[in-house]
Amino acid sequence: MSTAVTEEQIEQVVVESLESFGADPEQISRKATLEQLDIDSLDLAELSQIVQERFDVELKGSDVAEVKTVDDAIKLISTSV
Amino acid sequence: MSAASEHEGCALVTGASRGIGAAIAGGLAADGWSIGVNFRSDESSAASTVERIQASGGRALAVRADVTAPEEVERLFGTVEDAFGKVLVLVNNAGVRSDDLAVSLGDSEWDQVIDTNLTAAFRVTRRALQTMIRERFGRVVNVASIIGPRANVGQSNYAAAKAGLIAMTKTIAIEVARRGVTVNAIAPGLIETDLTAELDGKLLAAVPARRAGTPEDVAACACFLASEEAGYVTGSTLFVDGGLSA
Numbered sequence A: 001m002s003t004a005v006t007e008e009q010i011e012q013v014v015v016e017s018l019e020s021f022g023a024d025p026e027q028i029s030r031k032a033t034l035e036q037l038d039i040d041s042l043d044l045a046e047l048s049q050i051v052q053e054r055f056d057v058e059l060k061g062s063d064v065a066e067v068k069t070v071d072d073a074i075k076l077i078s079t080s081v
Numbered sequence B: 001m002s003a004a005s006e007h008e009g010c011a012l013v014t015g016a017s018r019g020i021g022a023a024i025a026g027g028l029a030a031d032g033w034s035i036g037v038n039f040r041s042d043e044s045s046a047a048s049t050v051e052r053i054q055a056s057g058g059r060a061l062a063v064r065a066d067v068t069a070p071e072e073v074e075r076l077f078g079t080v081e082d083a084f085g086k087v088l089v090l091v092n093n094a095g096v097r098s099d100d101l102a103v104s105l106g107d108s109e110w111d112q113v114i115d116t117n118l119t120a121a122f123r124v125t126r127r128a129l130q131t132m133i134r135e136r137f138g139r140v141v142n143v144a145s146i147i148g149p150r151a152n153v154g155q156s157n158y159a160a161a162k163a164g165l166i167a168m169t170k171t172i173a174i175e176v177a178r179r180g181v182t183v184n185a186i187a188p189g190l191i192e193t194d195l196t197a198e199l200d201g202k203l204l205a206a207v208p209a210r211r212a213g214t215p216e217d218v219a220a221c222a223c224f225l226a227s228e229e230a231g232y233v234t235g236s237t238l239f240v241d242g243g244l245s246a
Helices: A007-020 A041-055 A070-080 B019-030 B043-055 B070-084 B107-135 B156-179 B215-226
Strands: B010-013 B034-039 B060-064 B087-092 B138-143 B181-188 B237-240
Touching (some): A007 A041, A007 A070, A041 A070, B010 B019, B019 B034, B060 B070, B070 B087, B087 B107, B087 B215, B107 B181, B215 B237
Parallel strands (some): B087 B138, B138 B181, B181 B237
């Protein structure tokens, strides 16, 4: 399914996930930092699980650790699918 | 058996064919949980555990798996989830002993005890947490020992594993606390089981309660830690030892 995944689909999954982790929907933007959204490493681990289920892609922990913004997360997933 | 309301999801108890594990399985079943009764080799005892639970109106399934084998852990979870749904309570009880003085303890005896009592508990916990954090609820109960916090001649491997289990409990507890998942340890003292059959004597005289504990004494504590009411208890170690470590 990897070839059929669009960046819009990825963004939707990331935004829905961040909201489920408790981030303020009004604060979520591509430029927002995870720190501003109060997203921690456990949230990112859960996001990795969700991404694996939805897009069948396994993110490397070392790459996930580099994610600082919502945009970083979307780009990491986009380049991995 | 109580008329406890049934829960969504289920409980998985490793090493549940006999002794403390079997008692915990029975206790959790009485509290309304469907139980995955894991065992490695003693199929007839595991079947007896399941029969006792079913005879009391509970639901249980015996599942053979060696928790030191990663692929068997995955299969264990798959089988239990297919039967009863998500594993929301995990009791890491599977444990072995292989005693000798450190000066003559072999590498294989060291590795076997660390693998089963510590590494396997980590592996099973990691798998369970992946579901629990998504569910925003989970209970992990690690059956440790007073050996670890206390010394005991001939058990350097066992003590290292059980002390490690308590340390692991604390750190994982704070990692997942905000997801409604609690992780606690129980440290039984001298309990009447197959594992401790030849241990009593002098040790029993040192127990302030002047008796060995029963598997049911330990099970009652596990049931509390698994309960909704224990939601604010995490990272703790509950000593069930008749005052031995006081």
